[in-house]
Amino acid sequence: MALLNLSSAQLAHLIRLVKEKETLLAQLERIDGALTALEGGKAPGKRGRKPGRPPKVAGRGPGRPPGKTGRRGKRIKAALLKIMKSAGSGGITVKELAAKLKIKPNNVFSWFYTTGKKVSGIKKVGEAKYSYTG
Numbered sequence: 001m002a003l004l005n006l007s008s009a010q011l012a013h014l015i016r017l018v019k020e021k022e023t024l025l026a027q028l029e030r031i032d033g034a035l036t037a038l039e040g041g042k043a044p045g046k047r048g049r050k051p052g053r054p055p056k057v058a059g060r061g062p063g064r065p066p067g068k069t070g071r072r073g074k075r076i077k078a079a080l081l082k083i084m085k086s087a088g089s090g091g092i093t094v095k096e097l098a099a100k101l102k103i104k105p106n107n108v109f110s111w112f113y114t115t116g117k118k119v120s121g122i123k124k125v126g127e128a129k130y131s132y133t134g
Contacts, residue, residue: 076101076111077119084122084132091123091131 006014049055079101084092094112098105112130116122121134 073115076103076107077115080108080111080116081119081132081134084130085134087131089125089131089133091125091129093126094128094130097130 080097083097083100094105094108098108101108109128112122116130119132119134122130122132125131
């Protein structure tokens, strides 16, 4: 094959084929390395945290000292209970609560599911409707 007699389309096709061959060879080398490592008894890849890094502590965000909780949850609780108390025994829907507090309804549902069930006096009076007798 004379490279001087190739057309530009043939040359472009040749370049594509050479690039594809190089990528396949690189993949083959990577696979060979992994097989060699397995034959030598080494585990593939790294697992666990980096050496010297402290373990993660559940329930705390980065930079928050232990034992400190956010104030936002306490404000939401106080505001929810105040609005629910003013609604009376008929109760108020989650959607209405979210609109009055300007927070997402999913956050209100989550509050009832987690914190709300611990508060005595909160009763579910309908579908997505709660009342507070405190």
